[in-house]
Amino acid sequence: MATPLSPTLSPEGRGRKPSLAIAVFFVAAAMAVLGGIGVVAFHQPIRSVLSLVVVMLSLSVLFLLLSAQFIFAVQIIVYAGAVMVLFLFVIALLGPARELGRGRLRFQTWLSALFVLVLLGLMWAMLQGVQYRQPDSGVSLSFFGTVQSIAVGLFTTYLYPFELTSILLLVAAIGAIYLSRKRIDDL
Amino acid sequence: MSNLNIGGSQLDASWFLLLGAILFVLGAAGVLVRRNPLVILISIELMLNAANLTLVTFSRQLMNIEGQLFALMSMTVAAAEAVVGLAILVDIFRTRDAEDIDDLSELKG
Numbered sequence: 146m147a148t149p150l151s152p153t154l155s156p157e158g159r160g161r162k163p164s165l166a167i168a169v170f171f172v173a174a175a176m177a178v179l180g181g182i183g184v185v186a187f188h189q190p191i192r193s194v195l196s197l198v199v200v201m202l203s204l205s206v207l208f209l210l211l212s213a214q215f216i217f218a219v220q221i222i223v224y225a226g227a228v229m230v231l232f233l234f235v236i237a238l239l240g241p242a243r244e245l246g247r248g249r250l251r252f253q254t255w256l257s258a259l260f261v262l263v264l265l266g267l268m269w270a271m272l273q274g275v276q277y278r279q280p281d282s283g284v285s286l287s288f289f290g291t292v293q294s295i296a297v298g299l300f301t302t303y304l305y306p307f308e309l310t311s312i313l314l315l316v317a318a319i320g321a322i323y324l325s326r327k328r329i330d331d332l
Numbered sequence: 333m334s335n336l337n338i339g340g341s342q343l344d345a346s347w348f349l350l351l352g353a354i355l356f357v358l359g360a361a362g363v364l365v366r367r368n369p370l371v372i373l374i375s376i377e378l379m380l381n382a383a384n385l386t387l388v389t390f391s392r393q394l395m396n397i398e399g400q401l402f403a404l405m406s407m408t409v410a411a412a413e414a415v416v417g418l419a420i421l422v423d424i425f426r427t428r429d430a431e432d433i434d435d436l437s438e439l440k441g
Binding site: 178310 | 338348351354355357358361362366373377392394397401403405407410412416420421
């Protein structure tokens, strides 16, 4: 009966399938990029939403790789679960709308392509110049990113911003109710 | 220094940052190119997610939990933004058929 509940790992998991994390990263990254292309390229909004769900799920895998377990769970539950379902509900409510025709702005596609290329070049230049600081010492990976460590930060140092987010959510809920109310003259 | 030891293998932090940049640019392209207001909101969500990935990457690289806390806050803001944006959109669609964002350029009821 002395079987340990969790397999005994060395703290860093060194030596166990060293390339697994890299493979997981590249699969998740490819799925994220494909999903992102799908968000932009699909003509039906419902397909864009489902592509965004793919992006969010693969990003949650990447969060897990970056030892952000709590963010991983929140990403799936809140983002892929709640926010995306909200989008799907609105699409179901409004009916399938296909994009057709061109806008009033001429050359919009070409101008957008130019802007996007400039933005990509800017991002690339920024990435070349990133100066990485020495990581903070004294934090162990077995504690980093757990619910406990998140809660310690959220309820001590950042208690005030945390309470302010609850007010933000309240304001958003009241605003949504106000916007979607039934007008008197509609009755 | 940008190497992250993940499960015994070395991943570079700049890979995650590059992926975040690509996703952000894709979202920006969606905002610029697409004409459906709903898809523009979806693209904004994509950009927010890309920013979150960058925050969590730097949090891991610095071994500092504050990046993850900030990502949590930005998720809250994204949820609030989605709720209010969709409510406005539904309200607009009630009075008129706005499949194209250009139809809404008059800024009057």
